[in-house]
Amino acid sequence: MELMKIESTTKQEGALAVAIKDYLKTKGWNIIVQPMPGEPNRSNILATRLHYDEGGPRILFNTHLDTVPPYIPPTTDGKFIYGRGSNDAKGQIASMIFAIQKIAENHPEYAEDIGLLLVVGEETDHVGMKEANKLNLKPEFLIVGEPTEMKFAHAQKGAVKVRFDSNGIAAHSGYPHMGDSAVHKLIDVLHDLLKHKWPSSPELGETTINVGLINGGQAVNALAEKATASIAIRNTYPAKEVLETVKKLVNKRVEIGDVGMNDPVILTKPPPPFESVPVAFNTDIPYFDYRNHLKGCFLFGAGSITNAHSMSEFISIEELEKSVDVHVDLALKLLRK
Template identity: 25%
Template sequence: MKFSTWSWRRMRMNTYEVEFLIDMLKLYSPSGEESAVAEYLRDTLSRSNFDVRIDDAGNVIGTYGSGSPTLLLCGHMDTVPGRLEVRLDGDLLYGRGAVDAKGPLASMIMGSKIPDPDGKIVVACLVDEEGDGKGVKQLIRDNIQADYAIFGEPSGACNITIGYKGSLHVYVECITPTAHSSAPWLSSNAIEKTYEFWNSIKNHSFDCNKVESRFYSVTSCLTTLKGGGTPGLIPSRCEAEIDIRTPPQISPEKIIKTMTELAQDFERRNPDVKIKIRDAGYIPAFEADQRSILVRALRYSIRKVCGRIPILLKKTGTGDMNELGSKLNIPMVTYGPGDSHLDHTPNEHISISEYLTSIKVYREVIPMVFKLHRNVGD
C-alpha cells in the first residue's frame, strides 16, 4: 500500500485508530464470510479489557464496565460482495465497507475506550446485516438488555439519523385467459395487467401521505416482474415483487387492506383478470424521540466537537435499528462517519478526518449519556 508524505504525517498523529480501520478493510467480509474480521475484533476488544464472546450467529459481543445504565453500541461487520483495493489517497481511505459500515463500527470501538465508565458499555459487532439480518435476530433471541442504543451507520460525523422507514415486501400474482399472440384483442395480457395494477398502487394517495415529506409517505417500487414464456401465446400468468416503504404512522395491515381493496376494484374493471396478493414480510418503521436523553447527549457532544448544531436525519431506507427498535422500548439513534451515497459503490471511501472526529464524539457522548441518566434518576 502506498501513502503520500501528507498521509504518513496524518497517520502518525492517530496511528492506531487509522491502522485499525485499514486492517478491518483488508479483511474481506461479505455476508456469510465474517469469521476473519470477527476474530480480529474479538482480539481487539479483549486487549481493551472488554469481556468478549462470540454468539451462535457469529456476532462479536464485548462488555465493559458495570452497573446501570447500559449503552449498546451496535454495528455490522459484513459488507456487500465485491472486493475493492484498500488505499489511502490524501485524507480519503478507500475500501469495501469503508462507509457501510466498517468505518462507523471502527469509530464505535475506538470511541468506546472510556476509562472507568459510570455504566456498562456493550459493543455488538453483527453479521449478515446485508443479508437476512441473522445477527440482529440473534440479539433479539438472546434478549439483549440495554437502556440506550446507538447503531453504527453513516450519518456524517456531525449529523444524527433519528428515523428509518419500514419495509413491506409484497408478492402479486396475476392470472388471465390466453389466446394466440396474433390476436391480442381476444384476451387480457397478464404482464400488462400486472404492470397496470402496480401503477394503481404507486399512484394511490394513501390517507397518511404528507406530500411535502418522503419520510412520512408510502412509496412503492416494482422490483421483479416474471411472466410469459411462449412467443406464440398471450401471457396468462405473471408474478411481481413490490418493495413498499412505510412511514411510522401507518401499519402494514392497513397497507395490505388498501392493496386488497385496489385489487378488488381492478378485478371489477377487468372481469377476466384475477389478482392475488401475499405479504412476504414486514420490518416496522422507527423514529426516535428527539427529547430523549440519548438524542440530547449526542447533540451536545457533536456541537462540542464539530462546533455546530447537528442535522437530524430521517432516511427512507431500512436498517437494523428498525428490527431492534420494534422489540426494545428504549431510546435509539443511528450515528457514524461517512456519506451513505457511497454505500455499495465501486468508489466507496471515507474521510480519515471525519472518522477521527466521530471517535471524539463517541468519547464525549458515552460519559454524557451516563451522566444525564443519573441526573434524571436523582
C-alpha cells in the first residue's frame, strides 16, 4: 500500500523509483539507477546483492514500475487491497522485493545469484526494457511478475498495434457528393478488420482485435476532413503475417501510421506441482534481447488480469503473501539444479 500511495502512471515513475531505491539500499542491496535518455526523471532500477558485473546474477526477477491511468489511491478491507497497481504491478513489485530479501536472509549462499530489475513504460512502448538491454544482463533464468491468478503462464499472445490516418475532403453534409468523409472511409476499414476471420491456435486460442481509440471530424453537419483510429490485435501467430493481412484488408484506403508488434512467446513450464496456463496479455518479455539464451523464462503473479486496468482493480492479501513463497521456492529449485 505504501508503493500504491506513490502515483506512477506511465511517464511519472520517477518518485516510485526513488522510494524503492532508498528502501532497498537500507536492506543491503546494491542499486543501479538507469535514467531514460532525455527523461532523467524516469529510471529503471537494478538491485543486486553484490556490485554489478556485466552479465549479472543467475536469476533475474522482473516487473514494471508504471501503471495505467487514472491514479486510484489504495484502500483495504483487511482481506483485499484495492486501487491502481494493486495487482498490475505494484503487488508484483512488493512480492518480488520480499522474495529476494527472504532468499538473501535465509539462504545467503544464493544471495549473489539473484537480482531484481524494475522497468518503466511496460504499459505503453516497453522503453524501459529496451533501455535495460544496455545493461548487458545475461541471467540463466528470468522470472517476470504479472497477475496470473497464482498460475504460471506457459505461453503469451503477441501484440500488433497499428494507427490509421484517414484523409477526406470537407463539405456540407447536405451535399455529400461535394466531399469525401474521412470518418466513413475509416469506418469501412475498421469494419473489414473486425469481421475478418483471424487464425486461431490450439495453444493460445483466438486471435482477437480491439479498436481502442477513434477520433475524427470537425462538425456533425460536415463531412470529416480527417480521422484516426488505433487498434490492438492479440495475435496467436507471427506478427509480420498479421501486419501483412492488415495491409491487404486496408488496401490503401487509409494510411497506416505507427506500428508496434511482437510475436507470441512460448514460456517455460514450471516444475511440479505448479500449474500453468496460456495468457492473452502482453509483457516486456519479447523486448528482453537475451531471452532466446535463457535456460528458463517464467511468468507468474498474484491477482487477476481480468480486473487489472479497471476502476475496481484489487488483489488478495493472502494470495500476495503466498506469491512470495512461490517465488522463493521456484528460485531455490532452479539454483539447486
